[in-house]
Amino acid sequence: MSREIVPEWMANLDDEDMAFVKRFLLASGSLKEVATQYGVTYPTVRLKLDKLIQKIKLTENVASNPFISLIKTLAVNEKLDIDTAKILISEYKKTIKEEGK
Structure with a gap:
């Protein structure tokens, strides 16, 4: 290397x-x-x-999804609390699944 x-x-x-x-x-x-x-x-x-x-x-x-990556980055950098980040990601994933139907 x-x-x-x-x-x-x-x-x-x-x-x-x-x-x-x-x-x-x-x-x-x-x-x-x-x-x-x-x-x-x-x-x-x-x-x-x-x-x-x-x-x-x-x-x-790093997820192929930039929104999820952003939420995780904000949580790691303490700009967003972990519980809120989990909720946002969970809700976002639900939205994506519903759109895929």
Whole structure:
């Protein structure tokens, strides 16, 4: 793999996310160590890691439907709460099914 080619999942991470990933790797995956470095609690670091995982999964699971991708992106970036995102996606899918009949 060429070093010049950045995987899509990495390209979608902002500078803060990339700094976190770098610290996580340099700490050999120790969330406790990363929490110490940032001066925050373990649960705070765990939450940050979970959000990064969601962002990466979103990139890998980009739906062919741009509306669903937008809703998921808004939820991951905390512009929309998860429960509302689920409702919107569910209702949208119902609409699509009804139109297909």
